Amino acid sequence: MDPVTSGILVVVVLLVLMAIGTPIAFALGAVSLGALVLDRGVRELIYFGETFFASVASFGFVAIPMFILMGAAVASSPTGRDLYRSLDLWMGKLPGGLAISNIAACSIFAALSGSSPATSAAIGKLGIPEMRKRGYPDGVAAGCIAAGGTLGILIPPSVTMIVYGISTETSIGRLFIAGAVPGLMLAGLFMVWTLIACKLAGGYNTPNPVAEAAAQIKENVEGNLKALVRVIPFLLVVMGILFALYGGVATPSEAAGVGAFLCLGLAVIVYRMWQVKPLGNIMRDALRESVMIMLIIATAEIFAFALSSLFITQTVAQAIADLEVNRWVLMGVINLFLLVAGFFLPPVAVIVMAAPILLPIIVAANFDPYWFAVILTINLEIGLITPPVGLNLFIIKGIAPDIALRDILMGSLPYALCMILGIVLLCFFPQIALWLPNLIMGVGT
Template identity: 75%
Template sequence: MDPLTSGLLVVIGLFVLMAIGTPIAFALGGISLIALVASRGLPELTYFGETFYESIAHFGFVAIPMFIMMGAAVASSPTGRDLYRALDVWLGRVPAGLAVSNIGACSIFAALSGSSPATCAAIGKMGIPEMRQRGYPDGVAAGCIAAGGTLGILIPPSVTMIVYGIATETSIGRLFMAGVFPGFMLAGLFIVWTIIACRISGGYGGSVKAGVNQVANNVRANLDAIRRVLPFLAVVLGILFTLYGGVATPSEAAGAGAFLCILLAIVIYRMWDRQRLQLIFRDTLRESVMIMLIIAAAEIFAFALSSLFITQTLAEAIATMEVNRWVLMGIINVFLLVAGFFLPPVAVIVMTAPILMPIILNAGFDPYWFAVILTINLEIGLITPPVGLNLFIINGIAPEISLRDILLGSLPYALCMVLAIIILCFFPGIATWLPTTMMG
């Protein structure tokens, strides 16, 4: 059987398994095992276990559960509430100020937690009811939170950037720096659209003013909220400084950050009872195991594709295409967009980044710039069906808003992400200037 036919059968089998509800890691591992045994016989089982173990026996992966623990400590504390209250006071008087403050809170909380679902849940639980109470349209209220949550995988520290760095053997510190300015640029585009959407709907006028006056009467309480958040921000800035300055490896910085965030949660928010600490460790264990299983299964899937010469055939077909390099980049982005509709970012990165990296380098593109493009592209999948994880999280915390309204409110933000990718194509220095300046 030729490689293209084998690849088509493998992809169809993968989608069938996912369509019947098989978890992604088991779908990837199962179809890989079937393909390897069918093509190379039962002796191939010997290499299955070895490949599974070796794919995650990498010291760099220690940073993943540590950053997840750091995010779990922040997400389990009232940090999101304090961020929301503080930014509401600062931004409440600008047009669409409450929605803008929610995006700002999502941006900062994303940097603290590094998790899109955690950001949506933490900010959305307070922000969506408050916006609806003040007269904001349901689509804007849900859409700005769903979109703001996607910033968690772009603004550093980001778990997906760590996975990309390990998969492509690129510097994680440079990847973090490359995501800083694009992350804030994307947040700015979200804010611009939010203001436009609110002006079009006309549904945020007098209600907002009344809400701002009510919050402004509690200035002292909001200043206390700011003081409680600042230590967490200091931890994030310290982590980035140690990474950029070469003081510590990502794993060491992540371990110190996780310890400090748990300590701050205990000291500042009195989270020393056993149940709340167990919740942090449970969430960390659950998400870490899920990500590591996906990484291991995706590595086996890549091994199966390579053993069947599917990867080599596909890469050669793409590399030999006689097209402009920007047309090639457009084809790659369409491929990533479709993959992101069905698979989580971590799975897409582990499966595709090692294949695409030689093609990107041969075409003359910067690998750190491409990491940002890839991440923004995968963010679109978080707010679009059929998977659209952030959409379902918003629907879970605000069931009174229909999934249709959430989707329609989120789609313009997906277009903002497409615009961000276009801007980065014209001005790649937005992603490359900071790592080049800081690290040469």
């Protein structure tokens, strides 16, 4: 069977498995195993387990469960509630200020947790009911949280950036810095659209439509300021981690381990989470997400190996490389591929499978690999708020089951257009991503 036919068959089988509800990791593993057995025979089963475990044996992957544990400690504590309260105090008087404060809270919480689902869940549980109570349309309330949650995979520290760095053998510290300014740029674009959407929907110039709102907020100022004080230690931990990475003080795995220990300690001390149950919940959530991501990484590596064994990867890469087109047309084709892949696969799986293939093509076309990491990540962010997978959409649906999925989707789509605008701006002005890493770590790759 020729590589093109094999590739089409593999993709169709994978999509069918996902369509019937098979978990991503099991779908990737089953298709990979079937393809390898058909290509090399039953003897390939002997090496399947060895290949599976070898794919996640890199020491660099230790950073992933540690950062996830750090995020779980933050997500399981009332940090999101305190962020929400303190930001609402400062931004509540803007038109649409409550929605804007939710996006700001998502941006900060993304830096604390490094996880898009955790960000959407933590801020959404508080923000969506409050926005709806104050008269915000369902689409605006759900859309701003779903979009704000996507910032978790771009604003450092980011688990997906760690996976990209390990997969492409690029500096994780430089990747983190490269994602910082674009992440803030996207947050700014989200806020601008939210302001416009709220103006179009009626303004929402006051934090609460009821007459007692102003007096109520004044009474709560002291409490909100105390909430902000409780969040500051967590922000200092994140700043310390980033300083350790950028200054060469520690490796990502070491920084992640220290960060996880400190955030867990802060959750216990600041929020008095002494009981066994909340600590057990933190460990359970961290273990669940870590196992899920590591399973996806392992099976995605095997899937990539199977595609390579069938010469599918080489055929696709050669077809892209042979395109006699302008390098920006080539970049457009790659962006389209990433966008479509993000519709069906989680970010980690796309990065593990696609980044090692695309990187040589990107470098040959004279694009910066760190700039490309940001472009790739934003494409995958779009996939988090677009069907058929759209993980953040389903998280929001779980938080607010009485909001129609159509309203959540329609409220999120303008933010997807904001991300596309962000990609365009990065193409015209690549220094948005490259200026800060070049300033801190020097020019180079």
